[in-house]
Amino acid sequence: MTRFKLIVPDSYLGMIIIDEARIFEIIKEKSPVSVSLNGPDGILPRVQETAVRISEEFGIPAYVLADTTWGTCDLNTNGSKVLGADIQFNIGHTINTESPENGVVLIDAFDDVEFDAVAAKCVKMLEKATVSLVTDSQHLRQVDRVREILEGGGLVVKIGSGKGQLNDGQVFGCEFYPATALKEEVDAYVFLGQSNFHAAGVALATNRPTYVLDPYFNEVREITEFAQKLKKKATLAVCKAAEAKSFGVIVGLKEGQLSKVFALRIKKELEDAGKKVQLFALTDITNERLQNLRGIEAFVQVACPRISTDNRFDVPVLSTPQAKALLKMMRGESIEGYLEIPHWL
Amino acid sequence: MTRFKLIVPDSYLGMIIIDEARIFEIIKEKSPVSVSLNGPDGILPRVQETAVRISEEFGIPAYVLADTTWGTCDLNTNGSKVLGADIQFNIGHTINTESPENGVVLIDAFDDVEFDAVAAKCVKMLEKATVSLVTDSQHLRQVDRVREILEGGGLVVKIGSGKGQLNDGQVFGCEFYPATALKEEVDAYVFLGQSNFHAAGVALATNRPTYVLDPYFNEVREITEFAQKLKKKATLAVCKAAEAKSFGVIVGLKEGQLSKVFALRIKKELEDAGKKVQLFALTDITNERLQNLRGIEAFVQVACPRISTDNRFDVPVLSTPQAKALLKMMRGESIEGYLEIPHWL
Numbered sequence: 001m002t003r004f005k006l007i008v009p010d011s012y013l014g015m016i017i018i019d020e021a022r023i024f025e026i027i028k029e030k031s032p033v034s035v036s037l038n039g040p041d042g043i044l045p046r047v048q049e050t051a052v053r054i055s056e057e058f059g060i061p062a063y064v065l066a067d068t069t070w071g072t073c074d075l076n077t078n079g080s081k082v083l084g085a086d087i088q089f090n091i092g093h094t095i096n097t098e099s100p101e102n103g104v105v106l107i108d109a110f111d112d113v114e115f116d117a118v119a120a121k122c123v124k125m126l127e128k129a130t131v132s133l134v135t136d137s138q139h140l141r142q143v144d145r146v147r148e149i150l151e152g153g154g155l156v157v158k159i160g161s162g163k164g165q166l167n168d169g170q171v172f173g174c175e176f177y178p179a180t181a182l183k184e185e186v187d188a189y190v191f192l193g194q195s196n197f198h199a200a201g202v203a204l205a206t207n208r209p210t211y212v213l214d215p216y217f218n219e220v221r222e223i224t225e226f227a228q229k230l231k232k233k234a235t236l237a238v239c240k241a242a243e244a245k246s247f248g249v250i251v252g253l254k255e256g257q258l259s260k261v262f263a264l265r266i267k268k269e270l271e272d273a274g275k276k277v278q279l280f281a282l283t284d285i286t287n288e289r290l291q292n293l294r295g296i297e298a299f300v301q302v303a304c305p306r307i308s309t310d311n312r313f314d315v316p317v318l319s320t321p322q323a324k325a326l327l328k329m330m331r332g333e334s335i336e337g338y339l340e341i342p343h344w345l
Numbered sequence: 346m347t348r349f350k351l352i353v354p355d356s357y358l359g360m361i362i363i364d365e366a367r368i369f370e371i372i373k374e375k376s377p378v379s380v381s382l383n384g385p386d387g388i389l390p391r392v393q394e395t396a397v398r399i400s401e402e403f404g405i406p407a408y409v410l411a412d413t414t415w416g417t418c419d420l421n422t423n424g425s426k427v428l429g430a431d432i433q434f435n436i437g438h439t440i441n442t443e444s445p446e447n448g449v450v451l452i453d454a455f456d457d458v459e460f461d462a463v464a465a466k467c468v469k470m471l472e473k474a475t476v477s478l479v480t481d482s483q484h485l486r487q488v489d490r491v492r493e494i495l496e497g498g499g500l501v502v503k504i505g506s507g508k509g510q511l512n513d514g515q516v517f518g519c520e521f522y523p524a525t526a527l528k529e530e531v532d533a534y535v536f537l538g539q540s541n542f543h544a545a546g547v548a549l550a551t552n553r554p555t556y557v558l559d560p561y562f563n564e565v566r567e568i569t570e571f572a573q574k575l576k577k578k579a580t581l582a583v584c585k586a587a588e589a590k591s592f593g594v595i596v597g598l599k600e601g602q603l604s605k606v607f608a609l610r611i612k613k614e615l616e617d618a619g620k621k622v623q624l625f626a627l628t629d630i631t632n633e634r635l636q637n638l639r640g641i642e643a644f645v646q647v648a649c650p651r652i653s654t655d656n657r658f659d660v661p662v663l664s665t666p667q668a669k670a671l672l673k674m675m676r677g678e679s680i681e682g683y684l685e686i687p688h689w690l
Contacts, residue, residue, distance in 0.1 A: 036626065041637045044637045044638060044639075045637075045638065045639040045640070048623060048638060048639065048640070051623060051624070052623060055624075061609065061624055062624065063596065063624045063625065063626045064623065064624065064625045064626070064638075065625075065626050065627075066595075066625050066626065066627050066634055066635075066637065066638060067598070067626075067627055067628050067629075067634070078423060079598045079626060079628065082598045082600075082603060082626075083596065083598070083605065083626050084605070250411075251408065251428065253412070253423075253424045253427045253428070255427075258427060260428065260429070264406065278393060278396065278397060278409065279396070279406055279407065279408045279409065280408065280409050280410075280411050281381065281408045281409070281410045281411065281412075281424060281427075281428050282410075282411050282412055283412050283424065283628075284412075289411055289412070290411075292386045292389045292390075292411065293389060293390065293393060293409075293411060294389075294390040294393065295390070295393070
């Protein structure tokens with residue numbers, strides 16, 4: 001699976017700063033017998049270094065849990081439990097709340113790269129526009145500095161308020177409250193960082209021009225057209241699924257992706273519409289795993305919406321908002337704006 | 346991961362018979378609110394059919410748990426727990442004991458294909474040899490019939506006794522007691538079925554000529570040379586690892602593959618020999634996941650030995666027997682016969 005994979009130039013890793021002081025403090029306080037650490041694929045080498053320092057300092061096993069952890073929906077606390085680690089440090093998924101569960105501690109990881117040069121480019125490119133700044137957890141600390149530069153250059157800058165797990169200006173791949181809230185007030189969105197993935201989500205959820213301020217490539221790139229292609233692909237999948245007679249409804253097994261109730265509801269609605277439905281469960285929903293199954297013309301997966309929008313599958317695999325659009329389509333209703341919602345669930 | 350993937354001709358599936366009567370009986374008796382079913386990739390289409398029949402008969406959700414289940418070491422009971430299914434039916438991993446855990450029931454799946462024609466070919470090919478019949482769980486019922494044909498043709502046939510989870514004549518990918526027990530008494534091993542994977546394990550664990558009796562291709566093929574290539578590759582990995590200065594020791598997170606104690610022991614032994622060692626944990630150990638990690642010249646994984654022998658990795662990834670051989674090699678001892686053991690742990 002490559003969907004969430006960042007382009008990580010070698011220089012990037014040097015800029016990642018993990019809040020090790022907090023980790024060390026917690027270990028000193030709790031004296032665990034062993035700990036586990038995990039983080040997004042792109043920063044795993046930094047996580048390894050932190051694990052080595054923990055072992056050297058405290059003489060305890062520090063396991064790097066090297067499975068994927070796509071977000072706070074996918075912390076892999078089960079992996080840590082299996083290891084019997086007393087504390088799990090999940091690194092790089094900053095949210096605005098405390099630890100989600102006993103034994104797991106969310107640790108900040110910031111990317112210390114400077115945006116000054118690329119922000120200056122943005123000033124020239126978007127002159128005098130009203131923009132909203134958004135970013136992922138790694139670049140939250142740079143928002144104020146970029147705001148200063150853009151405002152200094154004559155742009156009007158607005159930062160949407162945090163909601164749920166999100167801080168002000170922060171977006172997830174599936175949740176966009178600080179962006180969608182300002183939709184009527186801005187000309188465009190400006191995403192700080194390298195993630196086309198997050199920026200495309202903003203573009204889709206707001207249907208507004210969206211730009212990526214990439215400090216590594218030192219370029220401002222518009223992501224709007226790329227997002228439109230994702231939307232077209234998603235809508236084609238909905239249309240194709242409307243013709244299917246046999247469906248598979250897939251429940252995701254990752255801890256924060258379990259939506260069994262919605263899965264059973266969509267099963268019933270599809271059956272009421274005369275479709276045959278089988279139930280499946282998967283940890284990682286990939287085309288390769290689905291190829292083992294037979295006789296299914298379209299799938300609905302209620303795990304992570306981005307699995308559907310950002311991957312290729314042999315048959316339609318609809319996310320929750322796509323499945324809701326499908327039900328509307330089958331009732332002859334308009335599906336206009338089905339992705340323009342703050343949370344893709 | 347393709348290592349355990351069988352070649353599954355379309356005709357194969359038609360021959361797979363799941364013990365549905367037992368499943369239905371248990372559901373009638375226990376009246377679960379929902380159930381889950383899983384099985385090896387190759388028989389998932391049959392498992393789907395059983396799930397559909399359960400839903401029709403009892404009107405309850407029957408989830409097909411479509412993650413891998415490589416064996417009784419990898420039942421994915423956690424997946425079933427996450428779903429909240431009252432009973433999990435794991436299909437196709439026949440062993441000689443009762444359910445491994447409360448809530449999980451092992452259900453037989455037999456491949457009803459006929460071996461008569463291919464057994465007659467074997468009689469001609471191995472004339473008058475003394476052979477041992479071995480097979481995987483799917484073909485246990487055909488052992489007696491093939492024995493009859495081979496003995497009728499003048500061969501001497503021996504069936505090794507079951508041990509641990511294994512029935513008489515049965516082998517796993519990592520456990521070979523019924524084969525190794527007869528090593529000094531037979532000229533060759535004859536494996537019933539299509540699995541080069543299992544047959545190669547027998548060849549490696551016994552160092553004897555090994556043949557596959559493939560009823561689908563209607564051919565007798567010798568697997569000895571293929572097994573020797575796997576062995577050469579495994580030994581080269583050990584030699585290459587001997588030169589490594591930095592090691593990663595990987596604990597497998599699958600329920601029957603957790604060997605944390607051995608992982609910590611091998612870590613200590615490598616450190617005593619002057620190596621740097623980092624600890625990792627992974628559910629699926631693949632080259633792709635390991636590529637996220639930096640600065641490791643060789644890995645030791647204590648999850649499933651076949652991961653190391655049957656896959657390609659950028660750096661050496663040693664299994665438990667290979668790691669033991671490495672430690673011997675580093676002490677200047679002979680590693681002769683390091684795979685010729687009944688259980689690769």
